[in-house]
Amino acid sequence: MTSASNEARPSGGSVKHAAAGNGTSPAIADELVEPLAPEQLAAEWDEERPPHAGPFANVAAAVAAAALGIAGLAMSVGMGLGSPEKPEPGLWPFIISLVMTAMSAALLVFGRKKLDAEAFSSSSWQVVAGVATLVGFVLVVGVAGFEIPTLLLTFVWLRFLGKETWRMSVVLSFAVTAAFYLIFVVALSVPIPHLF
Structure with missing residues (x-):
């Protein structure tokens, strides 16, 4: 029993190579590959990621989104808001535009130094x-x-x-x-x- 298990266990190399050498099909061998560590996966994502946009692009995106939100607020008020019990057509667009404007302001204040945004491509x-x-x-x-x-x-x-x-x-x-x-x-x- 011990000798059989020692023969089945490879002495070196990856599990994939051992499985392929023992006559295992390539599809099963691919499933036996050990997953990447979180650090390796993060490094791979950084290599494939587009270049960073930079602080100017972050500010421009925040200003554009804020302008869109403010326009949405004005148009929503023009359609009528009503009340939560009897909402009019502008109520939900008003709420969404208000959230968009608030998030744009937060991005303008806190997002200038972030490098998460991607450059335009x-x-x-x-x-x-x-x-x-x-x-x-x-x-x-x-x-x-x-x-x-x-x-x-x-x-x-x-x-x-x-x-x-x-x-x-x-x-x-x-x-x-x-x-x-x-x-x-x-x-x-x-x-x-x-x-x-």
């Missing part, structure tokens, strides 16, 4: 495309109802921004739209524009 255009399609959604939803814009927005985000397969994008787009309809229109009777 070609992948940053995906964020621009996401915001542009979201703005288009907001402009169209009042005219066409939320079902078709939600379906199209979800599909574009999944297929073109998230690189999902065509089938998965179509299925999830219909599922998300149906879930929103059931939750907000049927269950909660939220007064949002809808077709059905």
Whole structure:
């Protein structure tokens, strides 16, 4: 028993090489590789990470987000806030814009010396495309109802921004739209524009 176990246990090298040498399939050998230590994993992530944006980019991002939040506050008040018992259309946009403005102010004060932000790169255009399609959604939803814009927005985000397969994008787009309809229109009777 002892000699058999000693023969099975490699004297040196990694578990992967030992498994491959004993006739184990490559798929099983890959599963037997020991995971990286947290320090090694952090070092790998630092190597693959885009360059830091720097303090000027952090300030610019905070100012842009604050301006967007302030504009949202003004537009929300224009739509009417109502009360928590009887909310009007501007209440939730007001709350979200208020949180955005507060977080932008905190980033402006505390985030200038942080190096966590990434520099703009070609992948940053995906964020621009996401915001542009979201703005288009907001402009169209009042005219066409939320079902078709939600379906199209979800599909574009999944297929073109998230690189999902065509089938998965179509299925999830219909599922998300149906879930929103059931939750907000049927269950909660939220007064949002809808077709059905």
